[in-house]
Amino acid sequence: MTEPAGRRPRKRVTYGAGREALLDAAVRVVGRGGLRRLTYRAVAEEAGVTHGLVVHHFGTRDALIEAALTHAIRSSLSSSDLEPGTGKPEDFSLGLTEMVDSGPDLQAFQYELLLESRRRPELLSHLRALYDEYFAATRRELTQMLPGPVDEGLSRMVFATLEGLVLHQLVFGEREVVEDALDELRNVLRLLARAREGH
Template sequence: MTDPVKPAPARRPRKRVTNYGTGRTALLDAAVRVVARGGLRKLTYRAVAEEAGVTHGLVVHHFGSRDALIEEAVTHAIRSSLSTSTLGAGTGGPADFATGLAEMVEAGPELQAFQYELLLEARRRPELLAQLRGLYEEYFEASRRELDRILPGPVSPGMSRLVFAALEGLVLHQLVFGERATTDEALTELRGLLAGLAEERDGH
């Protein structure tokens, strides 16, 4: 009498890996998504490799150290953010100010979340401040240039900071609450205020 044949153990299904690409830019995009979901403390070789669908060793090969990975991810995010910024995209009229802001948030929520995570992390890691300050100085300058096209007379640093703070707050709220219609409504009100201010200055 022969022993009964034991059924082969069921194979565990392999985890499906989505390969976003193996180049440095693809890995940096993966790093941005990791940080956007879990904060900077979750940024590891292994997390980036899993997100990008590549081997752990490939990430090590490209960056060499976690500090280098963080530094390059920050630089990459800054460049990407500046290239997608809606400041300066208008025609110089109040009605076109910050055109496409809500669409920008919808198209790249991970990039926006990454920046807010960095702002919070910079309170614990002062070495991040220099790069973040550089990014925001470019934002402030872009805001000032656009306001200069809309408002007669010089635009003070306080005015450009105030307007940019309004835009940044709208981005954050849309990112968290997803209320696109509220963003659009608030932008309409802001454009109306700028139009009124432009008329008031023209009258003087």
């Protein structure tokens, strides 16, 4: 059977890979057009499948949003090197600029949902729970990097710096400027580690 002119051919998608492909498609739809563009049909069109498959996997639009948010944050955590596990400042967030360049829709999706949560407070609890993963990963890495206890204020400040740099690169480009800022952040962390070792 041939597809009508102007339509993308539909892909055959298996259950496991299909769910992830649908989440990637949802992230791209929102990243490019905002949350108001997120419909079963838009996700199906982006993924090259029937909209019934989207309904089958997620049931409701809210379930799709929640699953896509979890997927986006876990993807960002794994690609950013936020937590390389080495405890060395020079390894901290080495993949950050590449993460933005290779997945701008993934980052835009998260910012879209953050802003949308101001209008839809029911999203806030999901965002808080998932952002807690970012905060915890930052704190764990800083704990390996710095002698002594790492309080929540320090880990939030470092994460806020990283998030601001991601937003800057996403909007303005300027990867080199962001790389320089990350180098400065790593230098600050080295100095802090030395200062703590001296006490």
